[in-house]
Amino acid sequence: MSWENFVRRVVPYTPGEQPKESGIIKLNTNENPYPPAPGVQKILDEFRISDMRLYPDPDAGILIQAIAETYQVKPEQVFVGVGSDDVISMAFLTFFNSAKPILFPDVTYSFYDVWADVYHIPYQRVRLTEDFRINPEDYKIPNGGIIFPNPNAPTGVLESLELIEEILKANPDSVVMIDEAYIDFGGISCLPLLEKYENLLVIQTYSKSRSMAGMRIGFAIGNQKLIKYLNDVKFSVNSYTMNRLTLLCGAEALKDPAYFENCTGKIIETREDTKKKLAELGFVFPDSKSNFIFASHPDYDAGMIFEKLKARKIFVRYWNKPRINQYLRITVGTPEEMKQLFTALQEILIEDES
Numbered sequence: 581m582s583w584e585n586f587v588r589r590v591v592p593y594t595p596g597e598q599p600k601e602s603g604i605i606k607l608n609t610n611e612n613p614y615p616p617a618p619g620v621q622k623i624l625d626e627f628r629i630s631d632m633r634l635y636p637d638p639d640a641g642i643l644i645q646a647i648a649e650t651y652q653v654k655p656e657q658v659f660v661g662v663g664s665d666d667v668i669s670m671a672f673l674t675f676f677n678s679a680k681p682i683l684f685p686d687v688t689y690s691f692y693d694v695w696a697d698v699y700h701i702p703y704q705r706v707r708l709t710e711d712f713r714i715n716p717e718d719y720k721i722p723n724g725g726i727i728f729p730n731p732n733a734p735t736g737v738l739e740s741l742e743l744i745e746e747i748l749k750a751n752p753d754s755v756v757m758i759d760e761a762y763i764d765f766g767g768i769s770c771l772p773l774l775e776k777y778e779n780l781l782v783i784q785t786y787s788k789s790r791s792m793a794g795m796r797i798g799f800a801i802g803n804q805k806l807i808k809y810l811n812d813v814k815f816s817v818n819s820y821t822m823n824r825l826t827l828l829c830g831a832e833a834l835k836d837p838a839y840f841e842n843c844t845g846k847i848i849e850t851r852e853d854t855k856k857k858l859a860e861l862g863f864v865f866p867d868s869k870s871n872f873i874f875a876s877h878p879d880y881d882a883g884m885i886f887e888k889l890k891a892r893k894i895f896v897r898y899w900n901k902p903r904i905n906q907y908l909r910i911t912v913g914t915p916e917e918m919k920q921l922f923t924a925l926q927e928i929l930i931e932d933e934s
């Protein structure tokens with residue numbers, strides 16, 4: 581016997597690489613290529629070290645208020661955390677306590693099974709169809725909860741509100757979490773369904789569409805009761821998850837909807853252009869409504885392309901996992917970055933032929 585018999589053993593989530601070197605083109609973790617709203621810079625400039633002396637507001641009031649106004653819900657319907665990873669982790673701990681397995685797709689965000697493991701939550705991976713779609717029938721089985729991203733990651737596939745509603749309808753006894761990390765790139769949020777379903781939790785993040793991955797802000801919107809339970813757990817783990825500067829920047833970022841629309845609009849435009857160029861090179865991919873494209877080439881090995889891009893200082897994401905080991909997940913960057921990606925891809929495909 582040793583203390584090691586009593587360790588909570590987990591295989592941790594592997595985040596995408598954050599290379600330290602300069603001069604690379606980083607298309608591997610779905611960050612936004614544009615800076616956050618300019619008002620955020622002003623907050624940073626005006627922040628004083630003396631402001632750090634006191635604890636932040638444990639209720640994260642100004643951020644919650646700003647989110648509630650933006651999404652036209654009550655402040656009591658909003659929960660915030662250190663990135664949506666923190667929010668989802670708290671939500672697993674709060675709501676997934678059944679002996680029945682929770683359900684999520686077999687091809688999805690690779691953090692879900694890690695949280696399930698760390699909290700000892702039983703889970704079942706539900707196979708997506710051949711074209712990476714969710715079949716709602718598969719979610720009409722006994723379960724302890726449901727979560728999936730919409731659009732899904734890493735596929736970029738967007739499902740309809742009708743499909744989400746069908747799953748909600750069939751599961752009044754489970755909390756259904758929709759992870760809308762990428763909803764701002766042309767998807768339709770399921771927030772309106774909150775009026776009808778008290779078991780729905782909608783999760784969003786500042787990391788992608790609001791260009792603030794480095795600041796760590798995520799939030800959940802749901803029925804007041806759900807949010808109350810989430811806060812009870814949060815206040816039992818760490819009351820001060822959101823620091824003072826983050827609260828201010830997070831509230832400020834929402835005050836410039838025109839800037840936000842412009843940024844997401846540019847990314848959508850570049851994404852559509854990227855689809856055309858990838859298709860010209862012979863790549864195939866499910867239609868993406870996110871800020872990345874999940875592409876495969878029928879004639880070239882994805883692992884090979886990944887390595888050769890990396891050698892050219894272009895980072896994309898590759899998983900050597902069943903079903904997806906012939907795909908690359910390519911984040912949509914600036915038009916200039918995409919141009920360099922295409923030049924590199926053209927060279928790599930020609931090289932491999934000769």
Ligand SMILES: *Cc1c(COP(=O)(O)O)cnc(C)c1O
Pocket residue numbers: 610662663664665666689729733759761784785786787793796797798
């Ligand atoms: C990026 C991402 C998140 C987490 O983002 P945070 O940076 O923690 O807010 C959650 N879910 C999905 C599907 C993501 O791709």
